[in-house]
Amino acid sequence: MDRRRDTRGRVLRTAAALFRAQGYHATGLNQVLSEGSLPKGSLYFHFPGGKEQLAVESVRLMGDELCGALEAVLEGTPDPVEALEQIVALLGEHLAASDFREGCPVSTVALDASAGSEPIRTACVGAYDSWESVIARHLRAAGLPDPEGLATVALAAIEGALVLARTRRDLTPLHAVATRLRGLLHTERSTA
Amino acid sequence: MDRRRDTRGRVLRTAAALFRAQGYHATGLNQVLSEGSLPKGSLYFHFPGGKEQLAVESVRLMGDELCGALEAVLEGTPDPVEALEQIVALLGEHLAASDFREGCPVSTVALDASAGSEPIRTACVGAYDSWESVIARHLRAAGLPDPEGLATVALAAIEGALVLARTRRDLTPLHAVATRLRGLLHTERSTA
Amino acid sequence: MDRRRDTRGRVLRTAAALFRAQGYHATGLNQVLSEGSLPKGSLYFHFPGGKEQLAVESVRLMGDELCGALEAVLEGTPDPVEALEQIVALLGEHLAASDFREGCPVSTVALDASAGSEPIRTACVGAYDSWESVIARHLRAAGLPDPEGLATVALAAIEGALVLARTRRDLTPLHAVATRLRGLLHTERSTA
């Protein structure tokens, strides 16, 4: 049992990292297995659904992890804007630490696989939804109006900044978004 | 001559649409050729650089086109916020019209190919830069402070909303961003 | 295990025969697989290095085999000249039996692939060296002066005769060389 979960987990971790960095179609199962020196024959024992199942679970895994991180930071910080700034900083550090390979853990797969696989698309939607609802919940707790809409915009800005930063190999877009997050979220009051 | 530009252009158009919808690795050259009933022998003649060159030119083409559209709308509308709202609406219409397959013309390729091909990454950066600078120019003309930073954030929010909307098959994220764009861009004043 | 060596060996045997008869570039892997009805998926499994590895191992295999034959004949015949005559006769029989398709097992590949692949060239050099040193060793044992030089010349004459005979579809060049081998190898005494 220990070994089983161990192997399964290692496959999943490796696959998730590669899917995040390269997308679904650019990532070969051989690469997943070779990186990490994983057993070859047992892949279809642990993941009978093949590559698609691997992607679905990878997306779920990374979605849950980021969701947990969001929850933790938002929980531990009274000001949600400050919390989101921390999150952006975290994502930026991870991006730079991975030599600008690992941006949003879901977007790459969402864009290149969700058109061709409904299960993968659903998993990506689930991840996005979970992040958005966590943010919305804390925005509501902070007394902001229309927390769902604001959460969507905040998430969109962060996602977009990750794409720009990753492609440019430059954290500036993330910093720009972090800087304007407060204005963006407080805007509602001045316009409403 | 006419035939040349015609065939070459048709290949490029078809490839661009497929790259946009599916990404780089998920798009096969056979698919590019079959959609549009294009001659196979010509591809290597017109694009000796192969798939990579095709992707680079596709990104450039779509980057230039969206840049032109941005320019046109921003030029024709005094209020840049209103112009960006129009752009978002346009992108949303295109997304819905393509059955939520064609979002940002660059991001899919940027995410799944720019890690593996420097020329493609450079082309994507070029497209992002061109859009951003067009937006920044008009924000500056409108007298907004820090137009570059605001342009980055606006572009990021739109890009992110496109990813969310495409994956969810739901235009709501785009509407949410469009609604808050004004607040986002006017933020500086209220905080400064 | 049995099956493994069997399949791998069969691929190698088939490839070696085709490389010998047609050279490296004229031999397609499909042909290798179809002759012998070998599974296609296995080729990449057994020879991850692809065609090049196949050629290297083919050259090594045939080099070793001919080396063994040389050794056996030279060992079993007191007069090295007589032994070489036997070898030439053997090669001629094989050439004729293959309808003048299979000459020297190395030269065809050496000429058409060693310019483009250093590993293949090295393998060919290894085969030539092994043959030459076996011959030289027995020439030395027979008390001939400068056995290395004589071995080189004998090998060259045999190789050249194989090329001529194969191209002409006529064993005469091999017979001519066999006839003069004794004179060639004893020459040293008369000139020294």
Added chain:
Amino acid sequence: MDRRRDTRGRVLRTAAALFRAQGYHATGLNQVLSEGSLPKGSLYFHFPGGKEQLAVESVRLMGDELCGALEAVLEGTPDPVEALEQIVALLGEHLAASDFREGCPVSTVALDASAGSEPIRTACVGAYDSWESVIARHLRAAGLPDPEGLATVALAAIEGALVLARTRRDLTPLHAVATRLRGLLHTERSTA
């Protein structure tokens, strides 16, 4: 006319050099045309027979040239052995000067194309025959017994030495053969 022969000749020269260095199948027509910046559309005007005709004429051209060189050297040197030594030296210099790419101008094509194309094989046989008969003629003129047989052996030794030297990137085999040529050709007397 001048241009025509000029272009035709340049194509032929380029093709001959490439066939000599790489063989028939490893040499692409694109490579022939690109090296030398030759007109593309007119290849099938000058060589309606395509690649095969190109190879046949290349072999003929190089066969005739070497034949002429042989004739010239043998004519200008009283001792045929000395003449052959000169020829070997010449071939060795050419081989080394071409970075061990250009050995016998015929053998590479003979080995990798004569199995698949009878016209090419015939052209190769023609070249070999012409060289052999030139040598035989001068050996006869020098009063040697069995000049045809000796010419065959001499040619074989030189051909074989070229293969060995080219593959090893080392002129030693050619020197070894040159050194023993006299003994080889005088052998008849001592054994007869």
Added chain:
DNA sequence: ACGCCCGGGACGTCCCGTTGTT
């Protein structure tokens, strides 16, 4: 005589998924 373009096939590579054996 030549440049432009087309046609379609074959190449070597590599993939994903599934056996049968241990």
Added chain:
DNA sequence: AACAACGGGACGTCCCGGGCGT
């Protein structure tokens, strides 16, 4: 649980040849 081996399909590349217009 793991592994060696299979199966066959698809990929991107590149080729040889020929038709078009001049």
